[in-house]
Amino acid sequence: MVTHFMLLKALPPPTKNFHQLLHSPTPSPSLLPTTHHKKSSLSSTTPFRINSSTSKFGNFLDLKPEYQPESLDIDLHWCNPFDQSRFDVIIVGAGPAGIRLAEQVSLYGIKVCCVDPHPLSMWPNNYGTWVDEFENLGLDDCFDKTWPMACVYLDEGRNKCLDRPYGRVSRKKLKQKLIEGCVSNGVRFYKAKVLKIEHKEFESRVLCDDGVELKGSLIVDASGFASTFIEFDHHRVKKRNHGFQIAHGILAEVYDHPFDLDKMVLMDWRDSHLGNEPYMRANNSKFPTFLYAMPFDSNLIFLEETSLVSRPVLSYMEVKRRMVARLRHLGIRVERIVEDEKCLIPMGGSLPRIPQNVMAIGGTSGVVHPSTGYMVARTMALAPSVAFAIAECFGSTRMIRGKQLYHQVWNSLWPTESRVNREYYIFGMETLLKLDLNGTRRFFDTFFDLNPYYWKGFLSSRLTFMELTWLYISLFRHASNPSKFDIITKCPIPLAKMMGNMALESIV
Numbered sequence: 001m002v003t004h005f006m007l008l009k010a011l012p013p014p015t016k017n018f019h020q021l022l023h024s025p026t027p028s029p030s031l032l033p034t035t036h037h038k039k040s041s042l043s044s045t046t047p048f049r050i051n052s053s054t055s056k057f058g059n060f061l062d063l064k065p066e067y068q069p070e071s072l073d074i075d076l077h078w079c080n081p082f083d084q085s086r087f088d089v090i091i092v093g094a095g096p097a098g099i100r101l102a103e104q105v106s107l108y109g110i111k112v113c114c115v116d117p118h119p120l121s122m123w124p125n126n127y128g129t130w131v132d133e134f135e136n137l138g139l140d141d142c143f144d145k146t147w148p149m150a151c152v153y154l155d156e157g158r159n160k161c162l163d164r165p166y167g168r169v170s171r172k173k174l175k176q177k178l179i180e181g182c183v184s185n186g187v188r189f190y191k192a193k194v195l196k197i198e199h200k201e202f203e204s205r206v207l208c209d210d211g212v213e214l215k216g217s218l219i220v221d222a223s224g225f226a227s228t229f230i231e232f233d234h235h236r237v238k239k240r241n242h243g244f245q246i247a248h249g250i251l252a253e254v255y256d257h258p259f260d261l262d263k264m265v266l267m268d269w270r271d272s273h274l275g276n277e278p279y280m281r282a283n284n285s286k287f288p289t290f291l292y293a294m295p296f297d298s299n300l301i302f303l304e305e306t307s308l309v310s311r312p313v314l315s316y317m318e319v320k321r322r323m324v325a326r327l328r329h330l331g332i333r334v335e336r337i338v339e340d341e342k343c344l345i346p347m348g349g350s351l352p353r354i355p356q357n358v359m360a361i362g363g364t365s366g367v368v369h370p371s372t373g374y375m376v377a378r379t380m381a382l383a384p385s386v387a388f389a390i391a392e393c394f395g396s397t398r399m400i401r402g403k404q405l406y407h408q409v410w411n412s413l414w415p416t417e418s419r420v421n422r423e424y425y426i427f428g429m430e431t432l433l434k435l436d437l438n439g440t441r442r443f444f445d446t447f448f449d450l451n452p453y454y455w456k457g458f459l460s461s462r463l464t465f466m467e468l469t470w471l472y473i474s475l476f477r478h479a480s481n482p483s484k485f486d487i488i489t490k491c492p493i494p495l496a497k498m499m500g501n502m503a504l505e506s507i508v
Contacts (some may be wrong), residue, residue, distance in 0.1 A: 097362025
């Protein structure tokens, strides 16, 4: 589900090195003014051609996205590498996590440098989030579009309307707001790719691809899932054992679509579109995918076919074939693709080794929700706490550095309670991995019938340990008999692992 999604331009086979799988996306525009234009005005600015071999509701995969990348027009404070200045904090990466942390840390007067090959380029990822999450952070002016409700289609006869507004994040508005905060606070930027990080007792060096060396007391890795700078504790966890969320999405101009304009579609688990595809339907029954949809108007819509979580990762071509079949069944004729995205998110797995010399935030720090793939709102919320911990160390009369600094900063991101609670979310992921399509439908039927406080809190990673315990008890108590049978027969091993990991986290 898309806050979420980390995109790929070309998806290599899952047998290749994990870091080769990630992040090479096709960028997308801010919706405005596109969202409010009719087909004629869109076509007048960017003509399109429909492949003559495409049937009325046929394969849209041959259509090429028309959007070209853009950059923000903001004057940054550039770092002069020849003045031999030393920074308190060097942040590697200018994605949402890196820029948010730079903005928050610099509020305390701390010297911050952000290193990225293209610091002003527009973020390629699409983000969706619950409106209340951004409202609580003062970021509610950073949406392209909001919907008053979300809906979940379980099957042809059952659906649920969720009374919780949802929004598509404007990458341009969010990045501009955070970058302007960085500029106001004196953050320096350096345009380069970081190749290596070296450490001494109280100082670290960042080595860039242009030969420049930058020095700082704390290095923060915010460069995303593909980073190699963060170490994981392989003594406690032999392998990271991720689940994977994979999706194909398009922002498309269509002739028409059947969705209500005042509701976004969080999940559509219906499979009637596979009625004439027996092999595909049987495979979908074992490894289900759903449609995620954001209707902007009657002719512009974001559509994404998604595998919520799988291990090993579901074939990307299989996801696209299912999407073609679904849109054909829904009568959605794609006239033009504004942008497309190929998405792969590693979910769950082990946390980074805590503490270590390089701090992490964002994708490589373990903050992705293991059951849903949501991350951006949580990262925005965690950055102020991490920034405060950094400021406490640098503002101390003792000027805390080295191992004590790393310990305090890492534990501000992952205090013991959060590490224990994460095991509950991983158990949710492991449960979903065991369920087929019917089991998944039954699970979400019960989940969204819970008290909204609990399902909202679960999706937003804000429940306490006792609240998570009560949620799982309630889920089991209210589940149908087939769902209870699924849990009893399929989940004892994940449950035992969860309990063991909780015990380990509690005594570390």
